[in-house]
Amino acid sequence: MPTELDAAAIVGLLxxxxxxxxxxxxxxxxxxxxxxxxxxxxPVDRTAKAAGRLVDGGLVVTGxxxxxxxxxxxxQLAARQALHRPPSxxxxxxxxxxxKVLDAFVxxxxxxxxxxxxxxRLVVLDWLVQSFEPGQRYTERQVNALLVRRHQDTAxxxxxxxxxxxxxxxxxxxxxxxxxxxxxxx
Numbered sequence: 001m002p003t004e005l006d007a008a009a010i011v012g013l014l015x016x017x018x019x020x021x022x023x024x025x026x027x028x029x030x031x032x033x034x035x036x037x038x039x040x041x042x043p044v045d046r047t048a049k050a051a052g053r054l055v056d057g058g059l060v061v062t063g064x065x066x067x068x069x070x071x072x073x074x075x076q077l078a079a080r081q082a083l084h085r086p087p088s089x090x091x092x093x094x095x096x097x098x099x100k101v102l103d104a105f106v107x108x109x110x111x112x113x114x115x116x117x118x119x120x121r122l123v124v125l126d127w128l129v130q131s132f133e134p135g136q137r138y139t140e141r142q143v144n145a146l147l148v149r150r151h152q153d154t155a156x157x158x159x160x161x162x163x164x165x166x167x168x169x170x171x172x173x174x175x176x177x178x179x180x181x182x183x184x185x186x
Contacts, residue, residue: 005058005071007078013057018042018050023070026060031067098123111151114160122164128157129166129179137173 005013014020025039037047051068054060061069090109091102101123105112111128115121131146132138138146140158147154158174161167166178
């Protein structure tokens with residue numbers, strides 16, 4: 001059993017509907033497997049499997065009397081650790097303003113969400129357009145292949161890139177017409 005759970009481990013444990021139902025039942029006061037079955041509405045076998053996985057993962061403990069308990073402190077500790085995580089160096093080469101926006105919206109090279117404010121969206125779009133070589137023409141399929149590496153909503157990103165005059169299109173082809181000039185990203 002792990003002594004400390006980080007946020008990723010907790011999210012992994014809670015990624016399953018049955019395990020979430022078990023945690024919810026325990027959080028609301030169920031302490032035995034039978035009480036969890038009743039509170040969650042899950043069949044006994046699925047409840048036992050989910051509870052076993054939570055115990056193995058260290059989020060739920062079994063007392064000497066067999067009662068189950070969610071380790072609420074694990075959530076608090078994981079939240080504190082996440083807050084004190086060292087800052088990402090992913091965008092260290094950018095200006096402080098650009099870095100702040102990219103750090104808020106980009107994680108491990110993936111766009112986590114598309115900014116709603118235009119100024120922030122322009123920073124993200126400039127980051128995205130760096131994947132396109134100036135002077136090269138791309139089919140829509142090629143554009144989508146480059147964009148999907150960053151975010152699943154390729155249609156919205158294509159539209160934004162064209163609307164903000166970072167890409168242009170005609171005759172089924174796209175090409176870069178804007179954005180900061182810097183070396184392209186992977």
